[in-house]
Amino acid sequence: MTDLTRLPAADLADLLTRREVSSVEATRASLDRIAAAEGDLHAFLHVAGDAALKRASEIDQLRADGHDLGPLAGVPVAIKDVLCTKDMPSTAGSRILEGWVPPYDATVVARLRSAGLVPLGKTNMDEFAMGSSTEHSAYGPTHNPWDLDRIPGGSGGGSAAAVAAFEAPFALGSDTGGSIRQPAAVTGTVGMKPTYGGVSRYGAIALASSLDQVGPVSRTVLDSALLHDVIGGHDPHDSTSLEDVWPSFADAARAGASNLALSGLRVGVVRELHGEGFQAGVRQRFDEALALLAAAGAEIVEVSAPHFEYAIAAYYLILPAEASSNLAKYDSVRFGLRVTPEGGGTVEQVMSATREAGFGPEVKRRIILGTYALSAGYYDAYYGSAQKVRTLIQRDFDAAFSQVDVLVTPSAPTTAFKLGDKIDDPLAMYLNDITTIPANLAGIPGMGLPIGLAPEDGLPVGIQLMAPAREDARLYKVGATLEALLHDTWGHPLLDLLPADFGRSRAGATGHASPAHLVPPPGPGTEPDGGTA
Amino acid sequence: MRYSISLGLALGCSIAESSRFARKNYFYPDLAKNYQISQYDEPIAFEGEVEVELDDGTLVRIPIERAHMEEDAGKLTHVGGATGRIQGAEYSLVDYNRAGVPLVEIVTKPIFGAEHRAPELARAYVGTIRDIVRSLGVSDARMERGNLRCDANVSLRPRGQEKLGTRTETKNVNSLRSVERAVRYEIQRQAAILAGGGTIIQETRHWHEDTGTTSAGRPKSDADDYRYFPEPDLLPVVPSKELIAELRAALPESPAVFRRRLQTEYGFTDGEFRDILNANLLVEMEQTVAAGAAPAQARKWWLGEILRIANARGVEAGTLISPFHVSELIALVESGRLTDRLGRQVLEGVVAGEGSPDEVVKARGLAVVSDDAALLAAIDEALASQPDVLAKIRDGKVQAAGAVIGAVMKAMRGQADAARVRELVLERAQG
Numbered sequence: 001m002t003d004l005t006r007l008p009a010a011d012l013a014d015l016l017t018r019r020e021v022s023s024v025e026a027t028r029a030s031l032d033r034i035a036a037a038e039g040d041l042h043a044f045l046h047v048a049g050d051a052a053l054k055r056a057s058e059i060d061q062l063r064a065d066g067h068d069l070g071p072l073a074g075v076p077v078a079i080k081d082v083l084c085t086k087d088m089p090s091t092a093g094s095r096i097l098e099g100w101v102p103p104y105d106a107t108v109v110a111r112l113r114s115a116g117l118v119p120l121g122k123t124n125m126d127e128f129a130m131g132s133s134t135e136h137s138a139y140g141p142t143h144n145p146w147d148l149d150r151i152p153g154g155s156g157g158g159s160a161a162a163v164a165a166f167e168a169p170f171a172l173g174s175d176t177g178g179s180i181r182q183p184a185a186v187t188g189t190v191g192m193k194p195t196y197g198g199v200s201r202y203g204a205i206a207l208a209s210s211l212d213q214v215g216p217v218s219r220t221v222l223d224s225a226l227l228h229d230v231i232g233g234h235d236p237h238d239s240t241s242l243e244d245v246w247p248s249f250a251d252a253a254r255a256g257a258s259n260l261a262l263s264g265l266r267v268g269v270v271r272e273l274h275g276e277g278f279q280a281g282v283r284q285r286f287d288e289a290l291a292l293l294a295a296a297g298a299e300i301v302e303v304s305a306p307h308f309e310y311a312i313a314a315y316y317l318i319l320p321a322e323a324s325s326n327l328a329k330y331d332s333v334r335f336g337l338r339v340t341p342e343g344g345g346t347v348e349q350v351m352s353a354t355r356e357a358g359f360g361p362e363v364k365r366r367i368i369l370g371t372y373a374l375s376a377g378y379y380d381a382y383y384g385s386a387q388k389v390r391t392l393i394q395r396d397f398d399a400a401f402s403q404v405d406v407l408v409t410p411s412a413p414t415t416a417f418k419l420g421d422k423i424d425d426p427l428a429m430y431l432n433d434i435t436t437i438p439a440n441l442a443g444i445p446g447m448g449l450p451i452g453l454a455p456e457d458g459l460p461v462g463i464q465l466m467a468p469a470r471e472d473a474r475l476y477k478v479g480a481t482l483e484a485l486l487h488d489t490w491g492h493p494l495l496d497l498l499p500a501d502f503g504r505s506r507a508g509a510t511g512h513a514s515p516a517h518l519v520p521p522p523g524p525g526t527e528p529d530g531g532t533a
Numbered sequence: 534m535r536y537s538i539s540l541g542l543a544l545g546c547s548i549a550e551s552s553r554f555a556r557k558n559y560f561y562p563d564l565a566k567n568y569q570i571s572q573y574d575e576p577i578a579f580e581g582e583v584e585v586e587l588d589d590g591t592l593v594r595i596p597i598e599r600a601h602m603e604e605d606a607g608k609l610t611h612v613g614g615a616t617g618r619i620q621g622a623e624y625s626l627v628d629y630n631r632a633g634v635p636l637v638e639i640v641t642k643p644i645f646g647a648e649h650r651a652p653e654l655a656r657a658y659v660g661t662i663r664d665i666v667r668s669l670g671v672s673d674a675r676m677e678r679g680n681l682r683c684d685a686n687v688s689l690r691p692r693g694q695e696k697l698g699t700r701t702e703t704k705n706v707n708s709l710r711s712v713e714r715a716v717r718y719e720i721q722r723q724a725a726i727l728a729g730g731g732t733i734i735q736e737t738r739h740w741h742e743d744t745g746t747t748s749a750g751r752p753k754s755d756a757d758d759y760r761y762f763p764e765p766d767l768l769p770v771v772p773s774k775e776l777i778a779e780l781r782a783a784l785p786e787s788p789a790v791f792r793r794r795l796q797t798e799y800g801f802t803d804g805e806f807r808d809i810l811n812a813n814l815l816v817e818m819e820q821t822v823a824a825g826a827a828p829a830q831a832r833k834w835w836l837g838e839i840l841r842i843a844n845a846r847g848v849e850a851g852t853l854i855s856p857f858h859v860s861e862l863i864a865l866v867e868s869g870r871l872t873d874r875l876g877r878q879v880l881e882g883v884v885a886g887e888g889s890p891d892e893v894v895k896a897r898g899l900a901v902v903s904d905d906a907a908l909l910a911a912i913d914e915a916l917a918s919q920p921d922v923l924a925k926i927r928d929g930k931v932q933a934a935g936a937v938i939g940a941v942m943k944a945m946r947g948q949a950d951a952a953r954v955r956e957l958v959l960e961r962a963q964g
Contacts (some may be wrong), residue, residue: 333565375760
């Protein structure tokens with residue numbers, strides 16, 4: 001029988017709808033895979049096995065009773081721990097929320113549930129989504145399933161690793177400066193940051209309210225589109241939620257996969273975001289992807305975004321400023337950890353002791369940065385200037401999109417770096433998000449998808465596609481076309497090459513510069529292509 | 534947002550084409566988020582004016598600086614310690630029920646030159662705001678319940694000096710009367726300090742209703758850094774011109790215009806009308822008259838029996854009975870089905886929650902006996918025990934009928950129309 005965990009969500013959903021597979025079988029397969037892989041990966045902070053099987057059996061019963069269920073009913077899903085779930089702890093990777101079970105579901109979680117999806121558990125992340133490696137999780141890092149010594153990206157490394165390692169067909173993530181797209185890049189998965197306001201933030205534990213956006217993580221473009229269709233759309237609980245009526249993203253993805261001609265599509269390459277400073281293998285795979293697009297009829301144009309060089313500086317003022325305020329609520333008075341100094345203390349002393357003990361170093365660093373940036377006398381110079389840069393970046397995008405339909409960049413400057421490499425160098429860590437941050441500052445959608453393995457280290461490389469605000473469907477269409485072109489070239493999805501031992505043998509042997517990965521062979525021990533076309 | 538715009542318009546303010554919310558950041562347990570959503574540099578309404586009428590009819594224009602939206606904070610109760618303040622308290626309780634509830638803060642410009650009438654003006658101003666807020670239906674604006682609150686700023690300066698003196702801000706003022714008392718106390722306190730060569734400390738002060746004094750609270754320094762920044766969870770408020778026009782068209786007449794119109798319509802003297810205003814019963818009066826009662830009757834019942842019961846119970850008269858029921862009660866009396874005395878019993882029943890006046894009349898069996906035969910029987914019985922009465926009446930001593938009428942009314946347990954009884958007694962005397 002087919003290994004159910006290897007199936008894309010769309011294929012699994014078809015089997016479920018035809019009642020050839022039960023949700024209990026699919027859910028049990030995911031739980032078994034989690035049980036086998038978690039010792040190596042630590043992608044989950046909480047696995048809700050019993051609840052998942054119970055829900056799966058309910059879905060099976062409903063289907064047996066002839067109820068007309070949604071297209072994804074019965075498919076398991078993983079949920080980033082930044083999202084509130086009323087039946088599972090929601091810690092955002094922080095000690096200060098250890099064991100905290102919210103009294104309500106985030107809107108996106110409620111929508112998953114009502115669509116019949118089966119939550120498997122909560123995935124690991126950098127504390128309060130601050131980081132690019134999951135090393136800032138208070139509960140220990142997640143390991144990259146391509147190489148356990150390497151980071152899975154961040155902050156949503158747990159969701160990306162779980163999906164890449166077949167622990168879940170797809171997952172929810174959140175993206176403030178690249179936390180969906182950068183992990184997707186370094187794990188060989190697909191990740192979508194929707195247009196700001198396209199998906200509700202209600203119940204998403206806030207990092208930076210003007211930048212945060214919830215989105216899907218998956219192994220195929222179509223699966224992200226299917227999940228996006230479920231979670232997206234207006235939510236009256238979120239004032240910044242758009243009231244647009246959105247087209248079916250799944251239809252857009254199917255259209256892109258069925259017609260591979262790209263004639264008339266203008267693709268812009270951002271001059272400031274490729275070339276120098278990017279790893280050679282990243283550049284090579286990126287150029288090959290451009291060549292594939294051009295061969296399919298797309299016109300490749302170079303465009304300039306002169307203000308992108310200030311994006312990281314502006315981002316690291318706006319984000320900490322908003323975060324310093326959003327994280328003020330963790331003071332022990334109403335919920336969460338409480339630390340009382342010896343012999344008792346005033347409310348200020350209890351707040352202070354709690355925050356000292358409950359927050360990790362990166363969170364403290366950003367709270368201090370943000371508090372400083374908002375202080376009287378500094379506001380105009382820091383927060384005020386950063387907002388002006390944000391406007392200039394939005395204008396850069398406006399100018400670029402007057403010339404092209406989509407913009408492309410590598411998803412990240414490098415492949416997955418080693419755990420521990422940048423943990424003591426915050427600036428180097430911040431620079432890893434140079435490609436993804438501009439889309440958050442401008443509120444536009446961005447999609448990351450895998451375009452191969454870097455020849456020098458055999459690790460996944462991703463491309464990022466960006467479109468104007470509200471044009472999420474365009475990304476699903478173009479993304480699905482590019483994905484199909486790549487699969488045709490390789491003969492299989494990239495994740496078929498995921499090493500069954502999570503790269504342990506390779507790391508132990510020759511390091512990472514094996515020329516064999518120039519043209520990657522099927523990985524040892526992987527299943528033959530099991531209906532994953 | 535619609536209420537805020539309506540209120541801004543009623544205060545004669547301009548409405549901002551675009552206004553934003555800001556976060557005021559501070560660590561204090563009265564808000565679970567440790568920041569307050571407020572409006573900082575872009576309030577929704579600004580630059581207005583309200584007309585306030587003092588007790589003697591003097592009109593004063595109060596300039597409004599701004600009216601902005603914000604969320605309410607929770608209520609802290611400090612337990613233990615001497616003064617109910619956080620300093621020295623053993624522990625504090627936080628009631629979050631009102632935290633996050635939207636409110637509008639109205640800020641006046643400094644009001645110069647009120648001098649000895651400042652306390653009275655402060656009360657009249659807050660009363661006017663209360664009337665406006667009620668007439669818009671924005672809030673019940675009951676100070677004792679905290680849904681209308683007042684922070685009174687007071688400063689003194691020598692006559693002729695341009696620069697304002699150092700101000701204090703008095704909080705915890707929970708009634709119109711307290712507004713006047715607190716401002717008067719604070720003027721006298723500051724005057725005593727200044728007269729003794731001292732200086733006023735800029736601070737928040739706390740009004741104590743029981744002692745009629747204020748005590749020092751937190752020092753208020755302009756250096757507090759609340760790290761304001763635009764609230765990223767809320768969109769700017771950009772009301773359309775059409776919405777503003779719609780709300781402007783829907784504004785009720787201002788309380789001042791409303792008052793003048795009603796006084797003319799009712800034909801009340803200034804004194805008669807002021808009694809209604811002082812009792813805070815104008816809206817009730819208006820609704821009672823609108824339901825069909827004559828103004829004089831409505832005034833008589835509201836300021837008479839209803840106000841008496843309210844004062845005895847220490848509640849507002851408007852909470853005891855609806856204007857519609859008062860009107861119904863008046864109609865019953867006017868039609869002769871009830872005497873005044875019976876009407877008061879019906880009122881008791883309505884106030885006790887026994888139903889509408891009609892229902893109370895039925896349940897308590899209180900209707901006037903209008904059957905002449907029953908009345909005549911009672912009259913004859915009374916005359917039988919007082920045989921000299923008829924002769925006295927025939928001799929022209931009509932007042933002698935009083936004894937018989939009293940006896941009949943007693944026999945009928947008050948459920949008779951005394952005027953009718955009198956008529957019947959006189960008929961009997963004429964034989």
